Amino acid sequence: MKVSPWPPDLVDHYRALGLWRGETFDDIIRTRAADPDIATRTAVVDAERRLTYRELDERVDRLAAGFAALGIGPDDRVLLQIPNRVAYVETVFALFRARAIPVFGLPAHREAELVGIARSAGAVAIVSPRTHEGFDHRGLAETVAAQVDSVRHLVDVDDLEALFADPIDHGRADPSDLAFLQLSGGSTGIPKLIPRTHDDYLYSVRRSNEVCGVTADTVYLATLPVAHNFPMSSPGILGALVAGGTVALTASPTPSVAWQIVAAERVTMTGLVPPLARLWTETAERGTDLDISSLQTVQVGGARCPDELARRIGPALGVTLQQVFGMAEGLVCYTRLDDPIDEICTTQGRPMSDDDQVRLVDDDGNPVDSGTGFLETQGPYTIRGYWQGAGEGSFAPDGWYRTGDVVEFDPSGNIIVRGRGGDRVNRGGEKVSAEQLEEQLLAHPAVRDAIVVAVADPYLGERTCAYVIPEDPDQPPTLAGIRGFVREAGLAEWKLPDTVTVIEEFPETGVGKVSRKKLRSLLAG
Incomplete structure (x- = not known):
């Protein structure tokens, strides 16, 4: 399924540079499982289950065949509402293998959001648990299905093996086709759907790995809901899997729960939002009996990290802080691991790709040469339009994405976030x-x-x-x-x-x- 195409000259440019390599998400698990040095390594682990790359590949094969037996196949959209557990990774990659399109919902979504998302996506199925944290997700899925005509299957993520079937050949997706639909991080209303291709998103994952130092020795802990763009790809669980590392998943991000997994799995990297980073920092400053010494890098993103907190994170947790600023629509900025400490603590980093283009404009769209302005961007992993043409006004006439963020640049080219366009008070x-x-x-x-x-x-x-x-x-x-x-x-x-x-x-x-x-x-x- 073709979506939001980049201009042909940019497509040729990105391919000529080797940024878009013609890989698919299904290639990730298949190739890692076929590599004798990686196949028996732990791919994904939670508090109850552990799978090697070979075991994950085998289960993905059988689950993909089960989806096909239900009639779920190429280009069918499937809405996911799965908590942080091994079954999330199994389901997502089984849909990739079946050439279906995951639609990444969140466990916290309720009827209003899910109905809107399912309708917009034209979802044919919903995959969710029976219950989670005392909430009746099965009942919610039934309520959504009763209101959205396209939904014809409700899949119980607690019993995926009931779907398992003998593996079949699903063919291979076109790397330039739609791979999945994410949700925008907009501040109001039903989230817009963000179409991502295999080519553009896998480039962002590979480049994130290079900037963040992710290798086969990385153990990445997903503390945030893993359907978010940040823990999925910056570098997130996909980065760890692309590198042949390990994904650890925690049901709760609180130190009392998450740090047990850090200690048990020797986690080396995780990503936090500022309020959670403050909780982790304050807990560490008070002292803990849990061994979190394996942690090397803690990323903070999702919102601007206050400078005073940023200066405390590294010393308290014994880690290198990496600030992350970006959006599910594309552009991702990182402070580099070897940046001066002042830059790490007071800026939100700089674009990760040499082919990211950024500019500042004023309220009328005129260029801003210095000071603060509205950030606009285009690049090899920044979308050119929302699903089904939603988000009118989100793109400039030349196709650049209007982020809505008010920022300025420091002398080193780092972005300093000053707020959102709607967050400025005209007093x-x-x-x-x-x-x-x-x-x-x-x-x-x-x-x-x-x-x-x-x-x-x-x-x-x-x-x-x-x-x-x-x-x-x-x-x-x-x-x-x-x-x-x-x-x-x-x-x-x-x-x-x-x-x-x-x-x-x-x-x-x-x-x-x-x-x-x-x-x-x-x-x-």
């Missing part, structure tokens, strides 16, 4: 960066986490509202205290928050990110 004509103000709030000793949003104001146009999670719920920070603290930090008076609201936790979007829209709605209400 009486003065622009307030939510990212900058959040950075100051997080330095306050009484603040554990903070999000800044804009709310309409009849006099100013917009006012600046800060939501904070306190370090001590019994001693929350006050508006006067917060404003005085930020003022002493040197911010202009118009950048101080107009209101401060204490909250226990932040509401999330359908893809697990903080929902600024919901926070704004709370204030409006």
Whole structure:
């Protein structure tokens, strides 16, 4: 199935450079299982199961045949809602082998999201557990199937062996065809579907491995929901499998659970979002009896890591911090492992590929030569359009992707994220960066986490509202205290928050990110 083609001149350019090599995802497991030096190594492990590359390949063969027996074949879209477990890897690669199209849902999705995703994708099947963390996923799948005419199969991921059949020849996918559909990380509504090809996505995985130092000795721990782009490919579980390394999966990212797997499997690399990185760092600073000394690299991405936290991560966990900034639509930036510590702690890295092209524009789309601007990009793994033409306005007339991020570049070419376009507060004509103000709030000793949003104001146009999670719920920070603290930090008076609201936790979007829209709605209400 052809989707969102790159211009022919760029296709020829990427192939001539060897960036697009004509590989498919099914090639990964087949070739590793056929390599005598890799076949008997652990490919994937969780708290209950372990598979070598050879065992994984055999099970993928039989499960792919089972999908085919159900009538699921080339170009059929299959919606997945599978937690972090070995069965996730088995299912995804069985669909690749059957030349079907995985659609990567998340365990946290509920009826509204799943119905929208299934309809948009035209999903013919849903693969999910019976229950997970006390939630009835089978009942949810039945509810979705009753509303989406295309869904004709519900597959129980807890009993995949019931589908196993004798292996058959499915043929080989065209590397330039659609490989899978991801979900956009947008802040509102039903996620848009992102079409990825074998060629473009496998290049991003290989290049991530080169930048991040992933080898056959890497043991990558997926702490975040593995259907997210970050733990899937930056370098993620796919990076580990491409390198012939090991994928470890944890059901919970909390130190009490995840660190047991780190100790048992001698995990060398993992990826965290900032709130989780803070939890890991604070836990390590208090001391632990679990041996996490095998950890070498901890990546932090998904949102901007506060500078003060970034400086604590390496010393607390005994690792090299690697900041990751990117998007499921394409561009990925990394700080390099040998960058100066100041760059690692204060920037979000630079594009990983020499063929990534980036530019900054203003509100009207005009080039910005210096300072902050809206980031636009194109490259060998950045999409040229959403599934079925969704996301009008997300692409410039020349096809460059409009990320919506407000950034600037330091002298070394590293990106410094200043926020999202919608996160800038226009307060009486003065622009307030939510990212900058959040950075100051997080330095306050009484603040554990903070999000800044804009709310309409009849006099100013917009006012600046800060939501904070306190370090001590019994001693929350006050508006006067917060404003005085930020003022002493040197911010202009118009950048101080107009209101401060204490909250226990932040509401999330359908893809697990903080929902600024919901926070704004709370204030409006």
